[in-house]
Amino acid sequence: MKSNVIICGNSIEEMNKMPEASVDLIFADPPYWMRVEGVLKRVEGTEFDGCDDEWDKFDSLEDYEKFTQEWLTACYRILKPNGSIWVIGGMQCIYTIGAIMQRIGYWLINDVIWYKKNPTPNFMGTRLNNSHETLIWATKSKKSKFTFNYKTAKELNTDTVTEDEFNRGVRKQLGSVWRFSVCSGDERIKDDDGNKLHSTQKPLDMLKRIVAISSKEGDIVLDPFGGTMTTGVAAKMYGRNYIMIERDKKYCEYGERRLKSTKKHMDDVANAVFDIKPIKMTVQEMISTNALKVGEWFSFRDGEPVAKLLKSGKLEYKGNEMDMHTCAATARGVKASRVNGFDFWYVTRDGSLISIADIRNECREKILS
């Protein structure tokens, strides 16, 4: 299957031509069926240019349900068993979409609130200002081993960690309320006359976050409703392959240009380096490389000898043989029966104390070099 392409066509028909279980990640921003009536006017009288496009019009709820059922079924077939799908929608459509997804067999992982930092006001003041949209993140089944770059997600958490905290090294779990601004200014793609190209362009930072946390380098990312191709841009930047489908020729043409000018930029987030598991290294392996010596004394931070290292990789403490985690807990007299020994034990090298965690890091670096 060809990737890094924009397919100009009907997404249901195009997806039905694709091989089964061939896509790692899907992001879908379908027509919301906004049902905008009349002209929306700002308080000062100017017209608000909302989404009143032909592609967003449906005759009835049945019509919208049929369309939703068809495209979500097509996505289900082409999604790999361990892939995942994100679908975004507003209050007009997200409940219909969520119900249909569950009926098809999707397994819901999370729903995420996109809290708009700069929402469109409710000009007439007749109801609450609609300041969020919802994203549904789902897999094909409960058993799916989908990609979740958990620690990378923590690195991207600017929602509950302030810049000052972040700079001080504070990291918190990424939650399900995300704050991004609605596309405006330079981020908005303009047509050759300088007018807004698309009424519902999504923020690139949101797509970059989605791609970063739920896919890997080289994965295939598909978007059945390409629009300005924001998903393709995020995928290309982060070294993923994209398949974008869009029915409107004009959007496809501008999208080609946008993608052509996009450069791949592999940084730590794109590489998900925070989620790379360090090489496992036991005390015995450290003995076998002479990083630790049989018979040497292990101490705590004060440098007083506490336990002696045995050939087995265990420690001798007051005549008893035990692993270093149990020994650290016992010798320190803590409530737990085991603690992480790498956080506690030191040995002496050239007259100075060095933690065995640092010795382990040196061993890992030697293996990698």
Ligand SMILES: C[S@@+](CC[C@H](N)C(=O)[O-])C[C@H]1O[C@@H](n2cnc3c(N)ncnc32)[C@H](O)[C@@H]1O
């Ligand atoms: C909500 S917009 C997507 C905007 C996009 N996420 C972005 O950031 O620019 C939905 C897009 O789907 C396209 N579309 C609607 N129905 C389609 C269909 N059946 N097949 C392919 N594209 C379709 C519309 O032309 C529109 O550009």
